[in-house]
Amino acid sequence: MAIVLPTILMLLFTYVFGGAIQSDGGYVDYVVPGIILLCAGYGAASTAVDVANDMTAGIIDRFRTMPMRASAVITGHVVASLLRNLVATAVVIGVGIAVGFRPEASLGGWIGVAGLVALYILVITFLFAAIGLAASSPDSANGYGFILMFLPYVSSAFVPVDTMPTWLRWIAEHQPLTPIIETIRGLLLGTGIHGTDSWWALGWCALILAAGVVWSGWLFRRKAGRR
Template identity: 70%
Template sequence: MTTLIDTAPSRAGSAPALVRSRPAGLTAEAVFIRRSITHSLRDTEALLMAVFLPTMLMLLFTYVFGGALDPSGGYVNYVVPGIILLCAGFGASSTAMYVARDMTTGIIDRFRTMPLRAGAVLTGHVVASVLRNLFATGVVIGVALLVGFRPTATPLEWVAAIALIALYILAITYLFAAIGLAAGSPEAANAYGFILLFLPYLSSAFVPVETLPDWLAWFAEHQPITPIIETIRSLLMGTPMGDSAWWAVGWCLLFIAVAAVWGAWLFRRKAGRR
């Protein structure tokens, strides 16, 4: 993973110095991506929970509450976009625990002795989480189709919806990775991430914003999750989009920028890297 290079002696009679060079290209990132994917495949319980829990919530809202919320039986078409974001959140939350575990078990001290870019470890966690969550999201959409979800999207709209879902997964994963760096333990990282998991419940995921109390409706309308859900709903079901797409992409890019800067700073500070 490293290369030893002989350098010219600094003074007469001195031995050649040995300097470690960084791996070329994205070699380090590829190694850590493979490492994180391997850990994800071994942690089957976390992957199953990331799929089963949103699926159970979708079945609960569709068959238990759906008749009261929409007697026509079309509530599943309304609720699926919110369930997709819930699935992404549950799947990404494990990233915080994985990162916190790396920071507390001493393995980062081993990585610190290697000539690696500080972001390589985080890149591995983030990319593996995005791939894992895209798979889980695909399973949830498949189950939704089985229980009556009938999107009207064209192939181009499907591509746009999947791109936005992937962007949101990337954003929320970076946030959870930064939370994992900031937390003092995996348990604390799990607790801190609960706020992000709770946001979809205070949005238009399950009921229209206008049906909420005035003070809660204002928060639900202006928080980041609502425009993302409304954009996905518009792409898949043909509902009015308005300016929600611009807000959705803007919020995701802001999350990525803030989390990337915050995460890089935390990693350099905690791992002693510059």
């Protein structure tokens, strides 16, 4: 799902909607950075279900008898999600290149993209882990996590924010994903980063990561009775 669904969406936007949005065929260059974050989000969403399943399946009771840190449970899910989603991101970029995406990034730009994508995956995975801990069952964790999947659609992922109605444009401009997407877009296309987008991107990531780590740690100690 983490690979197939974002790929289908990229093909849909490129071949079905792309001609109407940008008739010169260059829309794929615009849309790939947004698809990258969409891919990371879908891949990390399974963490909420996995964590909720661990909390209800009895495995945590077994972990209590073992000489291990409680944080290792969440850390294991996060590391697995990071590795899995980096591979999925590479596949999605490869598909994008196959359908016409032509990045102009330098070596430093690619390193910056990889670093920012990895940071975003950590952020979203810790957030989904906290949702999984807060949910009463794997099914409810899946439902709560699905709400976060709509954020990329209300950002600059698929269309410029200045094409949106005024009230929606304000939301798109000030939500966390827009500066992250714009930073990735500027690095990949070699157009440079506009204004303070990179600082906003890093700031949002740091803030949400800190909240996710603290929230997930508190919930795990509360539910599992571990320090």
